[in-house]
Amino acid sequence: MLRLIAAELRHRRGRALALLAGIAVATASFTVLTGASESSRLEVRGDVAHHFRTAYDVLVRPRGSMSTLERSEGLVQQNFLAGSFGGITMDQLKTVRHAPGVEVAAPLAIYGWVMPTATIRLPVADRLDAGKRSLFRVSTRWTADGGTVRVRDADSYIYVTRNPIQAALPGPVGARTRTRAAERFSAASYGSICPTRSSAANAFSPAARRWMWCWSTDGTLGAGDYPPEHHEPSDVGAQIQYPFPLLVAGIDPQAEAALSGTDRAVVSGRWFRGDEPAQVLGKTATKSWVVPLLAASSTPTSLRADYVVEHLPTAAADALAHAKGDRPRADRVLAGAAGTPVLRRTVTANDAYTSLLRQMRTTSFVSALWTNGPPRYTTVGPAHVRAEEVKTDRFAWGAQSSLDGTGTGFIQAPILGHDTGFRAFSEHIQTSVNPPPFFTYTKVVGTFDPNRLAGALNPDVAPLNPFHPPTAGAADPDAAPWLHGRPLTPDANPAGYLAAPPALLTTMKAGAAFTQPQLFGRETADQAAAPITAIRVRVAGVTGPDKASRERIRLAAEAIARRTGLQVDVTAGSSPTPVDVDLPASRLGRPAVTLREGWIKKGVATAILNAVDRKSLVLFFLVLVVCALFCVNATGAAVRSRSTELGVLACVGWPRRQLFLYLLTEVGVVGLAAGVIGLVVALPAGAALGLPVGGLRAALAVPCATALALLAGALPAARAARSDPLEAVRPKVRASGSARAVRTVRGLALRNLVRVPGRSALGVVSLGVGVFALTALLAVTAAFRGAVVGTVLGDAVAVQVRTADYVAVGAALVLGGLAVADVLYLNLRDRSAEIATLRATGWRERQLTRLVALEGAGLGLVGGVGGAVLGLGAATWFTGELTSTMPVVAGAAALLAVAIAVAASIPPVAALHRMPTATLLAEE
Numbered sequence: 001m002l003r004l005i006a007a008e009l010r011h012r013r014g015r016a017l018a019l020l021a022g023i024a025v026a027t028a029s030f031t032v033l034t035g036a037s038e039s040s041r042l043e044v045r046g047d048v049a050h051h052f053r054t055a056y057d058v059l060v061r062p063r064g065s066m067s068t069l070e071r072s073e074g075l076v077q078q079n080f081l082a083g084s085f086g087g088i089t090m091d092q093l094k095t096v097r098h099a100p101g102v103e104v105a106a107p108l109a110i111y112g113w114v115m116p117t118a119t120i121r122l123p124v125a126d127r128l129d130a131g132k133r134s135l136f137r138v139s140t141r142w143t144a145d146g147g148t149v150r151v152r153d154a155d156s157y158i159y160v161t162r163n164p165i166q167a168a169l170p171g172p173v174g175a176r177t178r179t180r181a182a183e184r185f186s187a188a189s190y191g192s193i194c195p196t197r198s199s200a201a202n203a204f205s206p207a208a209r210r211w212m213w214c215w216s217t218d219g220t221l222g223a224g225d226y227p228p229e230h231h232e233p234s235d236v237g238a239q240i241q242y243p244f245p246l247l248v249a250g251i252d253p254q255a256e257a258a259l260s261g262t263d264r265a266v267v268s269g270r271w272f273r274g275d276e277p278a279q280v281l282g283k284t285a286t287k288s289w290v291v292p293l294l295a296a297s298s299t300p301t302s303l304r305a306d307y308v309v310e311h312l313p314t315a316a317a318d319a320l321a322h323a324k325g326d327r328p329r330a331d332r333v334l335a336g337a338a339g340t341p342v343l344r345r346t347v348t349a350n351d352a353y354t355s356l357l358r359q360m361r362t363t364s365f366v367s368a369l370w371t372n373g374p375p376r377y378t379t380v381g382p383a384h385v386r387a388e389e390v391k392t393d394r395f396a397w398g399a400q401s402s403l404d405g406t407g408t409g410f411i412q413a414p415i416l417g418h419d420t421g422f423r424a425f426s427e428h429i430q431t432s433v434n435p436p437p438f439f440t441y442t443k444v445v446g447t448f449d450p451n452r453l454a455g456a457l458n459p460d461v462a463p464l465n466p467f468h469p470p471t472a473g474a475a476d477p478d479a480a481p482w483l484h485g486r487p488l489t490p491d492a493n494p495a496g497y498l499a500a501p502p503a504l505l506t507t508m509k510a511g512a513a514f515t516q517p518q519l520f521g522r523e524t525a526d527q528a529a530a531p532i533t534a535i536r537v538r539v540a541g542v543t544g545p546d547k548a549s550r551e552r553i554r555l556a557a558e559a560i561a562r563r564t565g566l567q568v569d570v571t572a573g574s575s576p577t578p579v580d581v582d583l584p585a586s587r588l589g590r591p592a593v594t595l596r597e598g599w600i601k602k603g604v605a606t607a608i609l610n611a612v613d614r615k616s617l618v619l620f621f622l623v624l625v626v627c628a629l630f631c632v633n634a635t636g637a638a639v640r641s642r643s644t645e646l647g648v649l650a651c652v653g654w655p656r657r658q659l660f661l662y663l664l665t666e667v668g669v670v671g672l673a674a675g676v677i678g679l680v681v682a683l684p685a686g687a688a689l690g691l692p693v694g695g696l697r698a699a700l701a702v703p704c705a706t707a708l709a710l711l712a713g714a715l716p717a718a719r720a721a722r723s724d725p726l727e728a729v730r731p732k733v734r735a736s737g738s739a740r741a742v743r744t745v746r747g748l749a750l751r752n753l754v755r756v757p758g759r760s761a762l763g764v765v766s767l768g769v770g771v772f773a774l775t776a777l778l779a780v781t782a783a784f785r786g787a788v789v790g791t792v793l794g795d796a797v798a799v800q801v802r803t804a805d806y807v808a809v810g811a812a813l814v815l816g817g818l819a820v821a822d823v824l825y826l827n828l829r830d831r832s833a834e835i836a837t838l839r840a841t842g843w844r845e846r847q848l849t850r851l852v853a854l855e856g857a858g859l860g861l862v863g864g865v866g867g868a869v870l871g872l873g874a875a876t877w878f879t880g881e882l883t884s885t886m887p888v889v890a891g892a893a894a895l896l897a898v899a900i901a902v903a904a905s906i907p908p909v910a911a912l913h914r915m916p917t918a919t920l921l922a923e924e
Contacts, residue, residue, distance in 0.1 A: 181222025269446025671709025775871025860901025
């Protein structure tokens with residue numbers, strides 16, 4: 001039998017070589033593809049492992065802290081701490097720490113905002129008039145939100161006299177005017193000077209924001225109802241208050257150091273001395289707590305103040321002095337005076353913050369605490385929300401004493417506090433009525449660099465860092481111009497949309513000074529009972545995204561949720577995902593825009609690994625399907641071309657089993673040879689591409705190719721073995737019947753394809769499978785630029801795996817093209833007599849070539865359109881959206897299929913030209 005098989009292969013070498021080439025291409029492609037996919041899979045796992053773990057694995061928050069969008073989309077909101085004050089008790093913290101698998105549980109207690117002010121000095125001592133008095137105007141313009149928000153603040157004034165000054169003269173109780181000082185106009189008389197309003201409508205009205213500094217050239221500064229302040233003569237000038245809202249949080253120093261390395265991030269001063277308590281000052285009944293603070297070394301606040309000092313005429317200075325306590329008269333003098341600029345200075349938020357850190361190293365009184373709520377959203381669509389405006393109470397900036405601010409009943413509030421608010425904002429003034437045992441003071445003992453904390457510089461995990469400043473980029477063309485290519489950052493408005501992260505840290509033991517209901521009001525009673533805002537948990541034994549580590553995290557999270565009843569989120573394997581946020585136009589000039597934030601998508605790593613494995617499996621299956629279809633078609637053609645020979649063997653006594661074994665052995669020999677050739681090609685190709693195709697994977701190529709050939713040839717061999725021997729050797733006679741005339745080459749091409757529907761279907765399906773895979777891959781990639789998972793990590797992984805994907809799709813398309821070429825060749829062989837007749841009746845070679853090309857185009861059109869439509873449907877289902885680019889990509893894939901099919905007609909056309917007309921007619 002083997003000699004007969006060898007002779008048969010030599011005799012029909014063309015058919016044998018075609019089958020050999022197809023299986024060899026499939027084997028080489030599949031071997032290289034598995035190597036590329038495994039290499040890509042290892043890269044994906046490495047990338048996922050690199051991003052899998054933040055500083056912690058589980059985030060624990062109070063019940064009810066999850067927003068609707070977080071719940072429906074499996075998200076954790078960026079800046080998840082902002083607007084949350086307490087909710088977890090100390091007993092619940094102990095329960096979390098005793099849960100199985102918990103290695104570190106680091107609590108964070110958000111106490112509220114303090115509002116210290118940096119003092120910015122604008123000296124004018126060297127610009128005084130030669131006369132008795134000088135007057136200066138100070139103009140201030142604030143700039144925020146990328147330059148879109150520009151606010152002109154109320155003008156302030158510097159009055160300087162060479163006469164002595166003293167405390168302001170007493171005025172009537174409840175007067176609407178107060179004076180800053182009294183000037184000695186003669187040897188025996190003092191007169192009131194620098195009249196200002198004693199009240200204002202709100203913290204942002206001109207009366208509340210206008211300063212009047214009344215100086216004597218000897219360095220004495222009037223302080224209203226209080227004794228004057230004494231400074232160096234060189235200090236004469238403006239003492240601008242630059243307010244700076246700072247969020248205070250309590251930590252467990254030991255747990256925080258173990259989790260995020262905060263102790264190693266200290267850049268000046270010192271770290272906490274264990275769970276350091278507040279220092280107690282005073283020995284009387286009324287004592288004070290001095291809370292130690294660790295301050296961030298920089299600020300994310302985007303804000304700028306431009307100051308211009310104008311020198312006003314001497315006459316205006318004298319007129320202001322003679323107006324004495326007559327405020328309307330003084331206002332007319334100030335409003336009508338034209339000045340000459342003598343000093344300009346720009347102070348950024350970083351400049352002011354640096355100055356503030358120096359001032360806060362001394363003991364500072366906490367006059368009030370402020371709290372804000374979370375932003376309120378209305379869902380617009382998937383991953384798209386609209387932030388709703390929240391009105392801020394105009395009395396939320398009340399003063400603790402008459403010395404605060406300009407003395408009008410309000411503190412010097414940040415100017416952006418007047419802008420549109422998106423968070424509820426409340427004030428808790430430290431009252432001296434019925435004082436509790438302790439007042440609250442603060443003192444900065446050191447600074448830390450937030451960029452040195454664990455994961456702070458990794459964009460994929462930084463949003464899970466509670467000290468990471470929130471940002472938002474432009475999601476629409478309207479937002480791009482005013483952002484100038486930079487993301488939006490916090491702007492010193494605690495009620496604004498983006499809230500700055502905690503800038504001041506203290507120990508939870510010392511933080512009790514901020515949760516005294518007797519001192520800050522009953523609103524803090526709930527916070528005192530449950531002071532912790534969030535707990536970050538690191539699970540023991542987690543080494544990466546492996547199944548065992550993921551199971552340890554799951555068990556720990558379930559145990560915490562079951563024992564505490566708190567909101568528990570698994571953050572390991574999370575990644576930022578874009579969420580679009582619509583912001584309405586603001587009161588101070590920012591336009592209505594749509595921003596894009598990076599919220600946290602939970603479970604991304606697991607989803608990516610599973611998706612990569614499923615995708616690779618699907619692509620491998622498609623390649624095998626195309627290869628199997630090619631083998632079935634080629635083997636079937638080989639059997640059909642030898643029907644007479646098989647009939648003769650049956651007539652001389654070969655049993656059906658032997659015929660089946662004979663045909664299957666022949667196919668197996670071809671498959672074995674093709675597997676060896678495919679392996680020989682794959683090894684150097686893999687080495688050239690740097691892909692791991694050696695070892696067990698390469699050794700399996702030969703038996704896999706043989707098995708595939710045997711499986712593909714089993715059905716045609718069984719069918720041939722069961723055929724009637726007499727019918728196999730009897731000449732075929734076409735049944736009589738009516739037939740329609742074909743008048744065009746296109747019509748004849750269509751009729752030829754319809755004659756053998758099974759064979760044509762094989763070619764169509766073989767090419768359609770490759771087009772289906774190509775369409776789905778291109779549609780997702782083109783429409784979403786590779787972000788098929790919708791996350792930063794997903795986008796990075798998609799870029800890595802795309803090469804292996806296209807290798808698989810390319811292999812499927814090549815095999816599909818070979819299948820089409822084989823179908824066309826077999827059609828020509830079956831119609832060889834017909835082709836000879838057409839030549840004999842006058843058909844030219846050009847017409848015959850066109851006929852074959854049209855048949856190939858027909859196969860390509862049907863397979864391409866069908867595969868493109870199915871691929872488009874799969875991409876739409878996968879992404880949940882049909883974008884405008886996806887149909888274009890599908891159409892391009894269908895055209896490519898037609899081009900491949902037309903190109904596949906070239907070898908059959910070449911064979912057609914070699915057909916001898918006379919011999920074919922004689923055989924017929």
